[in-house]
Structures are given as C-alpha cells and as structure tokens.
Amino acid sequence: MDLHAELRALLLAPRGGQAERVQQLQERAAKRPHPEEWNSRFGDNSLFQAWTSSPLMQSLYAKNTQIIRPMLDQTPNWRVVEIGGGDGRIWDLLRPDDQGEVLLIDPQPEVHLQVASRMPSGVTLHSVVDLAQAPAAWGQADLVLSSLTLHHVAGLDAEQRAEVGLQGPGKLEVLRRAKAALAERQGMLVLNEASVHCEIDLPPNDPELIDNLIDSYLRRCTQALLDGIEQDPGNPMAERWLSVAHRWCLDQITVGSLPLAERDVYELDVWRWMELLPRAGFRVESRQFSDPYRLFCQYLCR
Ligand SMILES: C[S@@+](CC[C@H](N)C(=O)[O-])C[C@H]1O[C@@H](n2cnc3c(N)ncnc32)[C@H](O)[C@@H]1O
Numbered sequence: 001m002d003l004h005a006e007l008r009a010l011l012l013a014p015r016g017g018q019a020e021r022v023q024q025l026q027e028r029a030a031k032r033p034h035p036e037e038w039n040s041r042f043g044d045n046s047l048f049q050a051w052t053s054s055p056l057m058q059s060l061y062a063k064n065t066q067i068i069r070p071m072l073d074q075t076p077n078w079r080v081v082e083i084g085g086g087d088g089r090i091w092d093l094l095r096p097d098d099q100g101e102v103l104l105i106d107p108q109p110e111v112h113l114q115v116a117s118r119m120p121s122g123v124t125l126h127s128v129v130d131l132a133q134a135p136a137a138w139g140q141a142d143l144v145l146s147s148l149t150l151h152h153v154a155g156l157d158a159e160q161r162a163e164v165g166l167q168g169p170g171k172l173e174v175l176r177r178a179k180a181a182l183a184e185r186q187g188m189l190v191l192n193e194a195s196v197h198c199e200i201d202l203p204p205n206d207p208e209l210i211d212n213l214i215d216s217y218l219r220r221c222t223q224a225l226l227d228g229i230e231q232d233p234g235n236p237m238a239e240r241w242l243s244v245a246h247r248w249c250l251d252q253i254t255v256g257s258l259p260l261a262e263r264d265v266y267e268l269d270v271w272r273w274m275e276l277l278p279r280a281g282f283r284v285e286s287r288q289f290s291d292p293y294r295l296f297c298q299y300l301c302r
Pocket residue numbers: 039052083084085086087088089090105106107108111130131146147148149152153
C-alpha cells in the first residue's frame with residue numbers, strides 16, 4: 001500500500017467521516033514495519049530520533065534555543081531542571097566550554113543516557129526518575145524546561161484526578177513545584193505543549209475527544225510530517241517520518257478509546273494552559289506557536 005497517498009486522501013476526506021476512515025486505514029496499514037511504541041526507545045534508529053530530526057521538532061528546538069541560549073550566556077554556573085528529556089536533542093545548544101548543572105526528571109533510564117551523552121564536561125547531570133516523588137530533590141533553578149512532557153500527567157489538578165479515582169499530583173501541582181524551584185533565582189519556565197484538549201474531563205470515546213485527537217495527530221501533526229517528506233524526499237529520515245505518521249499519529253488516535261488511566265496523553269489547548277499557569281503563580285510573559293500548523297505552543301513564564 002502507498003501509506004503516504006492514503007494519509008493524504010484521509011486528510012482531504014470530510015471531517016465528519018474521518019474517525020471511521022482512521023480505523024479502516026489503521027487496519028489496512030497494520031503490517032507495515034517500525035511497530036515501535038510511543039516514548040519507548042530514544043537512541044539510534046529509533047522513531048524518536050526520526051521525530052526529533054523532523055522539521056516540526058527542529059523548529060520547536062530553534063524557538064527554545066533562542067530563549068535558552070542567551071539566558072545561559074548571562075547566568076554564571078546556571079542550573080536547569082528539565083522535565084522529560086527524550087533523546088536530549090535540545091542540548092545540542094550547549095557549547096564545549098559551558099559550565100552548569102542539569103537535573104533531569106524522567107522515568108526512562110535510556111533517556112538519562114541519551115541526555116548524558118550530549119553534556120559537555122563542564123555540565124553536571126543529576127537524575128531523578130519520578131516526577132510525583134521528587135519535590136525535595138528539585139532544588140533551585142534558573143530555568144525549568146518542560147517540553148512536550150506535562151501532557152503525560154493526567155488531570156488539571158489533584159482534585160480533578162481524584163474525581164476519576166486517580167491519586168497523586170496533577171499538572172497544577174507539578175507547575176507549583178516548578179514555581180517554587182524558580183523562586184530564589186527568579187528564573188523562568190519554558191513550557192512547550194501541543195494545543196489540543198484531551199484531558200480526563202473528556203471520557204473515553206467521547207466524540208469531542210476523538211475529533212480533538214484527530215485534529216492534533218492527523219490534521220496538524222501528520223500534515224506537518226508529510227509536508228516535511230515532500231519538501232525533502234531524499235532525507236535519510238523520510239521513510240521513518242512516514243512511520244512516525246503511522247505509529248505515533250494514526251495509531252495514537254486509538255488512545256481515545258482506552259480507559260482513562262491508560263490514555264497517557266492528557267493535553268490542554270492554549271486557553272486551558274492560560275487559565276492553569278496563573279493558578280500555579282506564573283505570569284505568562286509570551287506565548288507563540290513554534291510551527292506554522294499551530295500545533296506546538298511555547299509559553300515563557302515567570
Ligand atoms: C515527547 S518526549 C519529549 C522529550 C523532549 N523534552 C523533547 O521536547 O524532545 C516526552 C518525555 O517525557 C518523559 N516522560 C513521560 N512521562 C513522564 C513523567 N511522568 N515524568 C517525567 N517525564 C516523563 C518521556 O520519557 C520522554 O522522555
């Protein structure tokens with residue numbers, strides 16, 4: 001099958017019929033190669049490596065670099081807390097003579113290895129694996145960086161989690177920890193998240209939830225990946241970008257049918273982030289989309 005052409009046809013299909021067509025295409029495409037679970041591998045030849053090389057993600061890193069690099073240059077012995085490291089691609093912004101400290105919070109051991117491999121000798125990396133257990137370990141920071149990670153934390157706040165039988169901190173409580181970690185050095189939070197509402201207040205199979213997921217994964221993310229392939233067909237990553245569109249976009253839409261605790265993506269749209277960030281004590285100094293698809297939004301907060 002020509003998956004690229006099938007995805008293009010799906011994007012052109014009437015919006016009302018897309019959910020059914022997504023399911024049909026998932027079934028027809030099931031035997032394609034690269035069956036790799038979302039956020040399961042981060043090293044060489046992983047889909048994650050292809051993902052972070054895509055124009056969509058490169059433009060996000062460029063926008064973050066524009067903010068973070070001058071801040072590091074102006075701050076002797078800087079200290080950063082990063083929530084969710086991926087393959088550490090953002091740390092390509094570091095220079096060989098940089099001096100500082102990074103505390104990485106991430107549950108995946110491979111992520112810690114990937115991030116460590118990008119640290120110059122003058123930057124010390126500390127590791128924490130559990131966001132829910134970590135408040136005392138955060139210390140003070142000049143920057144908290146949370147890029148495409150807070151959406152893994154279910155619930156606006158602990159109260160909303162409790163309503164659906166989940167314990168522990170929600171997004172609000174994590175953001176409050178970030179605010180506390182930034183207090184002494186008057187540091188800043190850089191937050192990147194997709195603008196799409198798929199939080200736990202939308203129950204499994206809710207038609208609004210399914211359409212929101214299709215909007216984000218198909219109409220914006222798949223569109224961006226296909227455009228990237230068409231603009232640079234000779235790119236060695238192009239075949240894997242198509243696999244990202246398949247395994248992480250098309251297939252990921254099924255999370256809308258999973259029980260709440262298994263959904264693993266609990267995104268908010270811009271307006272919900274703009275309501276939540278002040279509740280955690282943050283002032284949003286600026287916000288901008290990092291791509292022309294208006295998928296990923298960057299919030300700078302103090
Ligand atoms: C989509 S990746 C983003 C990586 C990187 N920040 C970037 O922008 O490329 C999400 C990262 O969050 C991590 N993650 C997932 N759940 C997490 C949690 N509860 N606490 C901290 N990190 C988490 C994953 O292991 C992965 O490294």
